[in-house]
Structures are given as C-alpha cells and as structure tokens.
Amino acid sequence: MKTKVTEMFGIETPIFAFSHCRDVVVEVTNAGGMGVLGTTRMSPEQLEAELKWIDDHTKGRPYTLDLALPNKLDPVKPMRDRDIVLPKEHIEFIERILADAGIPPLPEDEHQKFMESSPGYTLTSRGGMELIEVALKHPQIKLVVSALGIAPKEMIDLLHAKGLKVGALVGSVHHALRQVEAGIDIIVAQGMEAGAHSGDIASMVLWPQVVDAVTPVPVLAAGGIGRGRQMAAAMVLGAEGVWCGSIWLGTRESELSPDMKERLFAARSEDAIQRRIFTGKQCRMLRSAFTDAWDAPGAPAPLPMPQQGMLVSEARARIERARKKDYMGYYVGQIVGDMKEGTSCRSVVYEFLTEFLESVERVAGRMAQA
Ligand SMILES: Cc1cc2nc3c(=O)[nH]c(=O)nc-3n(C[C@H](O)[C@H](O)[C@H](O)COP(=O)(O)O)c2cc1C
Numbered sequence: 237m238k239t240k241v242t243e244m245f246g247i248e249t250p251i252f253a254f255s256h257c258r259d260v261v262v263e264v265t266n267a268g269g270m271g272v273l274g275t276t277r278m279s280p281e282q283l284e285a286e287l288k289w290i291d292d293h294t295k296g297r298p299y300t301l302d303l304a305l306p307n308k309l310d311p312v313k314p315m316r317d318r319d320i321v322l323p324k325e326h327i328e329f330i331e332r333i334l335a336d337a338g339i340p341p342l343p344e345d346e347h348q349k350f351m352e353s354s355p356g357y358t359l360t361s362r363g364g365m366e367l368i369e370v371a372l373k374h375p376q377i378k379l380v381v382s383a384l385g386i387a388p389k390e391m392i393d394l395l396h397a398k399g400l401k402v403g404a405l406v407g408s409v410h411h412a413l414r415q416v417e418a419g420i421d422i423i424v425a426q427g428m429e430a431g432a433h434s435g436d437i438a439s440m441v442l443w444p445q446v447v448d449a450v451t452p453v454p455v456l457a458a459g460g461i462g463r464g465r466q467m468a469a470a471m472v473l474g475a476e477g478v479w480c481g482s483i484w485l486g487t488r489e490s491e492l493s494p495d496m497k498e499r500l501f502a503a504r505s506e507d508a509i510q511r512r513i514f515t516g517k518q519c520r521m522l523r524s525a526f527t528d529a530w531d532a533p534g535a536p537a538p539l540p541m542p543q544q545g546m547l548v549s550e551a552r553a554r555i556e557r558a559r560k561k562d563y564m565g566y567y568v569g570q571i572v573g574d575m576k577e578g579t580s581c582r583s584v585v586y587e588f589l590t591e592f593l594e595s596v597e598r599v600a601g602r603m604a605q606a
Pocket of ligand 1: 274303426431461479567
C-alpha cells in the first residue's frame with residue numbers, strides 16, 4: 237500500500253501497533269507494519285534493554301516509541317510517601333476491597349520493590365527526556381509519539397534536529413490543532429471506543445473532523461479498529477493509516493496472562509467501560525469486581541494523576557499474583573467484543589489486509605454496477 241505514512245517511513249503497510257510488549261512490536265514491524273513501543277512503565281535501563289532486543293530482531297526496519305506526557309500532572313512522589321500523600325480514606329477503601337476478596341499482601345521483597353518506585357515519573361517532562369536520550373541511541377526509531385498532552389518544545393526540537401518525526405495522540409479537533417501548532421508531523425486521532433486513556437468523541441465523527449482540520453498533516457485513525465473493514469472505513473474517512481492497541485492483546489505474543497486473555501475473550505463490547513480508577517484520568521478498561529467496587533455507593537472519588545496510580549498499582553499487582561480472576565482488569569477498547577480467541581500478530585495483519593481489499597473491491601464493484 238502507498239499512503240503518506242508508508243512513504244514517510246518506508247513501511248509496507250500503514251498499520252501501527254501500539255503495545256507495551258516488545259514481541260508485538262517486533263512481529264508487526266517484521267510483518268510490514270510499524271510497531272509502537274509504549275514506555276509508561278519503563279525506567280531508562282529497562283527501555284535500553286527492550287530497544288536492544290527489538291533492534292536485534294527487526295533487521296533494520298523502522299519502529300516507533302510512545303511516551304505519555306500529560307499537560308496537567310500533580311507532583312510525582314515516591315511510593316514510600318504514600319501514607320503522607322494519599323488520603324487515609326482511599327488507602328482504607330483499597331485495603332477493604334482486597335481484604336473482602338481474600339487477596340493477601342505481596343511478599344515482603346515484592347512489596348519493597350513497589351516502595352522503591354515512583355509511579356508516574358516517566359510521565360513528567362524530565363522522565364520523558366531521560367527516555368528520549370536512550371531512544372536516540374537507536375536509529376531504527378523513526379517516530380516518537382506523545383499522548384495526553386503537548387510534548388515540551390525542547391523535546392520536539394531535539395527529535396527534529398536528529399531527523400525523527402514527532403506525532404501526537406488526540407481525541408478532539410481542538411487538541412489536534414494545538415499539536416499542529418506545536419510542530420507535530422503526524423496526528424493520531426483516537427476515538428472514544430479506544431482502550432486506555434480516551435476522550436468522548438466517537439471515531440466515526442472524530443476522524444474526518446481531524447483530517448479536515450489538519451490537512452496536509454497526515455492522520456492515523458485509532459479507536460475501535462480491529463479488522464480490515466474498519467481500516468477501509470478509516471481510509472475512506474481520510475486517514476493515511478490505522479493505529480491499533482486492543483487487538484494485539486489477544487495475540488500469542490501479547491504480555492497478558494492466560495487468565496486475563498480468557499477474560500477478554502469472554503467480554504462483550506459493553507464490558508469495556510470508561511473509568512478514572514487506574515490512573516486518575518478517564519480510561520477505557522474491562523469491567524471487573526474491582527471496577528464494580530468503585531461504582532458502589534459510598535466509594536470515594538478517584539484521585540488525580542499520578543496519585544490514583546500510586547494508590548492502585550500495588551493493589552493490581554496483588555490481584556494478579558492472587559490470580560483472582562474476577563478482580564483482574566486491563567485497559568481494553570470496545571473492539572474486545574470481537575476478540576473471541578487467541579491469534580497471532582502476523583495473522584491479524586494478514587487478515588486486516590485481506591478484509592481491507594475485499595471491502596474496497598466490494599464497494600468499487602457496487603459503483604461499477606450503478
Ligand atoms: C492496554 C493498552 C494500553 C495503552 N497504553 C497507552 C499508552 O501508554 N500510551 C498511549 O499513547 N496509548 C496507549 N494506549 C492507546 C493506544 O495507543 C491506542 O490509541 C488505542 O488502543 C486505540 O484504540 P483500540 O484500543 O480500539 O485499538 C493503550 C491501549 C491499550 C489497549
């Protein structure tokens with residue numbers, strides 16, 4: 237396929253695969269698309285190890301790095317300050333949920349690891365810059381995308397000076413225009429159907445609005461895309477390619493445990509709900525006994541970012557460790573209702589392209605008949 241973005245990066249197919257899992261990044265990159273590595277949970281040392289591994293397995297092909305750099309972020313504190321920083325009511329509430337479910341504390345060494353961390357540090361401009369310094373040592377990275385806000389000017393200038401393109405995820409025309417003004421080369425327009433942080437405007441409305449507002453800047457369509465028919469619709473609406481996150485979670489390469497995958501395969505689209513309880517900002521995630529506890533009468537309101545992440549990160553690790561399936565949650569979009577069984581990244585890309593071609597031909601055939 238030939239679009240502005242395949243030309244921009246020299247890739248074969250304009251399918252961008254967001255994942256926190258290096259195996260997904262490698263597989264989609266090698267299948268001719270563009271793997272996008274999410275960095276929100278990584279220290280610079282971890283990122284270096286991941287990037288080396290990706291370089292070693294992708295034969296010089298280009299790939300992308302994703303940072304989340306929120307414009308509005310409360311000061312980041314280490315976990316050991318938890319009892320000072322977080323309201324007592326919230327800590328007691330979390331402990332009550334876990335105790336009621338019979339979920340034990342982490343073993344002392346794992347708990348200590350949490351205490352040494354500062355959830356949210358990589359969301360700060362300083363944390364982001366440390367990751368960028370690592371990324372610049374890996375020339376296969378051709379694009380850096382920021383989510384949740386405008387990247388600092390010095391970061392955009394540095395990336396441009398090194399010959400990289402800079403992109404941004406947006407959920408509204410207003411945000412898209414601000415990003416273009418800041419010098420962004422490529423916009424990812426993400427509809428509210430999407431997994432994780434998501435806005436309130438549906439993809440069908442958002443994509444053409446953003447395309448019209450930012451032309452000639454290329455737009456990738458995101459949010460609710462998991463198959464070729466949806467890709468065809470996105471391209472018809474003016475996108476130069478697609479950016480998907482949820483669909484890779486069901487592949488054998490994904491980072492999810494078999495328990496979590498099983499839950500995703502059993503879910504319906506309406507089970508992918510928007511809540512603030514994982515990060516403090518609105519995210520789409522799988523409904524679970526944990527989300528239900530926060531919806532129950534008397535539950536406290538979620539805290540802002542990054543305090544909410546500080547509050548729930550260890551609780552989520554405890555739930556995973558206890559394999560308490562009905563309490564397990566993960567970010568996922570409405571496309572989860574179509575994800576019914578395990579697959580592989582390669583077959584997802586192949587099926588995307590096959591169904592895309594069939595759809596385009598079907599519509600073209602109808603035009604010819606008319
Ligand atoms: C599990 C998961 C985690 C995500 N984390 C991030 C992230 O850290 N940074 C980011 O820019 N987008 C993140 N996203 C959003 C994706 O980049 C993408 O825009 C979104 O998944 C597209 O919608 P879809 O889920 O319907 O495919 C995440 C999505 C999922 C499913």
